[in-house]
Amino acid sequence: MTTRPPAEIGMSLDEVDTPALIVDLDVFERNLRRLADRVQGAGVRLRPHAKTHKCPVIALKQMELGAVGVCCQKVSEAEAMVYGGVKDVLVTNEIVGRQKLRRLMALAGSARIGVCVDDPAQIADLETAAAEAGVTLPVHVEINMGGNRCGVEPGEPALALARRIGDAPHLTFAGLQAYHGSAQHLRTWDERQKAIAGAVEKAAMTRDLLSANGIPCDNITGAGTGTFEFEAASGVYTELQCGSYIFMDADYGRNLDRDGAPTRQFEPSLFVWATVMSRPTEERAIVDAGLKALGMDSGPPTVWDEPAATYERASDEHGRLGITTATNRLKLGDKVKLVPGHCDPTVNLYDWYVGIRGERVEAVWPITARGAVY
């Protein structure tokens, strides 16, 4: 059903059916250029995370502006990127299971495909699969930067894995995956700065230990939209993996800059376009975008057009907006732009981006890695 897009090129925004995932192209392009400009001259590479957008069209735009490739989290995401023309993908994740490894190796025949490990058994399985497929794979050791998710501890445990990778005939040690996810949404600049200072220390210590043991480590990759300025200036990180900067979201919008004001280096470009479908009381407007149209894990969306309205509660297909006298409109049939609380899981609910320039639909891009969880 949803193979049909909710809009056609040339339509006015008002005609776009709801809920739809709208990208304000002027803002989006400004965000893209802004990070590209900041990275240029900082002596680091940019490898944006495609888990945010899941769309090869956007990946290629990022690469046109200087990105060396993209990151993915899943083999199926990497497939979507490679099939869409991206020739350099780092899977910033551990890949476990025979089918996934076979598919990963098949991709490695037509693109540069990197992957991460945090266990000797993963290395053994990667070696077997790479040998079977007759490919050589660059492998990163993931180190735990404090998020306590995947990754070995910095230092000796990372060295032990790097040695094993070096011993595997079809694998090459390609560096450290050193992403500090839990630092991205620390609210103050000082907190983020301090967290990344700790990450930089761990990464540098591990790099130096590897080097002292005859294993050169010329790639330390990590960083996100919340902290990249620290990694970029560290002299240790060599590659940045920012993803959300292209869209921003309500949660990232709550991060504070050095001066204590909400961050403004990137602006919201991604919206869920929704219709007021019921207006049962003065205090209540119901929109047609609920849990199946918005990622709610980082809080509800904000109402871009009517900041005085509050998205109070989501059910599966409905959102309840609280209305006050400060709210100007929101009558039955009105359409509004909602800024998602969290962009990544929101994008994953849609098959199409509707790109608008001003009030006109200029682009309709397929989200080919939507639902690519395996």
Added chain:
Amino acid sequence: MTTRPPAEIGMSLDEVDTPALIVDLDVFERNLRRLADRVQGAGVRLRPHAKTHKCPVIALKQMELGAVGVCCQKVSEAEAMVYGGVKDVLVTNEIVGRQKLRRLMALAGSARIGVCVDDPAQIADLETAAAEAGVTLPVHVEINMGGNRCGVEPGEPALALARRIGDAPHLTFAGLQAYHGSAQHLRTWDERQKAIAGAVEKAAMTRDLLSANGIPCDNITGAGTGTFEFEAASGVYTELQCGSYIFMDADYGRNLDRDGAPTRQFEPSLFVWATVMSRPTEERAIVDAGLKALGMDSGPPTVWDEPAATYERASDEHGRLGITTATNRLKLGDKVKLVPGHCDPTVNLYDWYVGIRGERVEAVWPITARGAVY
């Protein structure tokens, strides 16, 4: 990418790629029959909600067991159902906007399509669209049962709308939409019983007022998996809209029966099949199912195979399980069944059901209304 299913018929469960949406067919069929049996003889019709499963294959199975049709929330869901062979759909929702109304009327040419209203403007627009399309549409008045979402207040406001429907040449007044959503997850039997007693009173009062004003009201439709036994026994409700009973979920599993024990009338049949992809410490196992593989709005999933393990935290593509000495396994590469916190938004993340009988894949069903938000 995800047009490729994660399994093939005849595979063993162990071979199914992860994350995948698994249905235990024995349990699923037992749930289907159990509600069909309970409804039969209670003098009410069953019209299950298809927003739960989004799959015409399942809708037709429900109708084979006596359901009169299905409910949907969205026009695009109704399209998926009608195109999949369902001939009777009630859209339990207000439909606003010219494109949606045209699509709704197109469906009404080949199936019985009902719809709800809570505003005179919706009635005027429905009449215009029905007249244009040359169809006659059954229209329900939605009344607010206490959930404070859509719906007019019971009594006079409902009468006013029913009159307007009756005055519209291409619409027929078809009854009351009287679903009490917020009662479904009240934890104790007494709380749910009391909430539905109030709903029954409001519905009966409205029905009697309509009748006293010459408007017969022979259909009062509502009820969900948490409360249907009360509506079924009310003598007022004529149609039940249960959806989740086919799958159950961790949240419904926390409802208590009359005896204060967790409800057992339906059993979990829906699981997210996930792989342990990282095992960095004794206390931590990371699975490959996070926010893009699980609806987390009603809490995290439970671990079906290893109840001693706790799904502690979800990020976009990862789930962190806390492990204790009471946990028996969960080594790298192990696969586990997770019971989603909330089935509806979880289903909406997947394109395929993998139906298993014992440890063997018996069915792979497309979720054709996945992403059908408009």
